[in-house]
Amino acid sequence: MATLSGLCVLLLAALSRAVAGDDVTPVYFTDGGELMLNVTRSDTKPIQNILWKFNGNLLAEWVQDKVPLELYGAFIGRTDLNIADARLAVRDMSKADTGAYSVEINSKVHAQSYDAKWIKVLSQPEVVIRPLTCSAVSKSCTLSCEADTKEAGPVTYSWKMGGNQLNVSTKDMEINSVVSFVLR
Template sequence: MAHSVATLLFILSSVGPAFGVVYLQIGTNYTLQPKITGKPQNILWKFKGTKVVEYENNNYYWYKDYESRGQLDILSGNLELKNLRKDDTGLYQSEIQVDGRLHNSDHNIEVMGPVFGVVSCRTGTNYTLQPKITGKPQNILWKFKGTKVVEYENNNYYWYKDYESRGQLDIQSGNLELKNLRKDDTGLYQSEIQVDGRLHNSDHNIEVMGPVFGVVYLQTGTNYTLQPKITGKPQNILWKFKGSKMVEYGNSNLDWYKDYESRGKLDIQSGDLTLKNLRKDDTGLYQSEIQVDGRLHFSDHNIEVMDGISQPKVSCQDEVTLTCSVDPGVQAEFEWTGPDGFEATGERLNISQVIISKIDSVFFCTAKNKVSESRTSFILKDCYKDAGHYCK
């Protein structure tokens, strides 16, 4: 029974703190701190289960290349790692004996290259990815979504897929220029560049978009033409609305989807798409993908369809408030004008006693939204059944 208790106590003393993941940049230094109390007699650090350094009987034992870029503090058990690399990412574990008791700790670090923010580019333009290294590269590797783009090694270039025809690698800086950007170039680009025996990594995100036209406000029942503004004669045309196909043209065939054929018209010479008899549910994002001379062109168009405004109506409330209204469900803003340069905004207008005394005053209410406006007039005396008790 005593043996079982002793075993249990040893197990409990062997379980140390587990620290959260620490994110670090390539080339920096970091110190792993087990945070023990007392002077260690024996120290062991491991990385992914493999020994890094061992201290025992006043002797150090370093493994792999850690001695050249590591430093062990035998008074605290701290392990400093210098010039961090991506392959230093993972779990570090310490086993440290103090006063006959074994202390354990787990440390997770993730080492990353410089991470550049998302850069937005237009289709058809060029963009240069810049890893911003110092020194002349010996080896260069660029990847896109984990797949090789270009490799430079022993003075030889190796291009993959179609990147050689539209890419340019600067072997002095490691910069990679991408030409004639397409929408499918959107994503993560990563560099691995060796300079003076050290590996440098960087991550770059780009998003490639077609020309983005501002929101166009349109009235229900009207027609509107979406114009991608391309140059040249299209071979293939695709229009989508909220990601779903509307119309497709290719090999001299025209394919319409849903009810768009009955109220749409496609100009195969320009790629323009006309929408007829617009409805509120036509509001949203329209996208074109048009191939001209083997190159794909994209464009994004946002429209918002709303009802126009019929003539507003003015009514009286409690003889001192005028209310201007339009048909239910119609978006509108209201402006008032009146005698002596009077101006006000809002659906309701509170009339002062001074103005009430001018019983023949005429007020105008203008209701408007982004597609139309309408105005009506109102004579103040219409608020009163008997206006005779007012002095003019």
């Protein structure tokens, strides 16, 4: 019975998300970087008006033959709107640009919106060998990829040996034989 009620809750959660029609895509940017928001449309009607919002406030507006492209607030001078496909590009991003971006096309709220998140640029990682006494006679050693990942957003790890990608996607990699590697 508990399994059935758990399944019911999951189905209700999925159904409420589908009915709401919201599809929030996380996007990431760094200081001084560019944010490119592409819009996928199933509607084949020509675009007659576009309204982009940032955290619910006007960001950019265009209405064919009525309102020329108008940019608002901090987005003036660093934003481009492609009126053919509603693609928005914002340059010189900063932490203040973190938030929700949404678009209306032809006076209809587009189902997809974006959650823009600032991340810091990571410094070059360092490979640390453990134990420090690891040597050719050690039975096993651990290589650990160390870097300051605070405020870095989602971090992924990958390891290579001899130019070949290894099937290791964690911060640490255990080695049981002699391994040579190049950190890039």
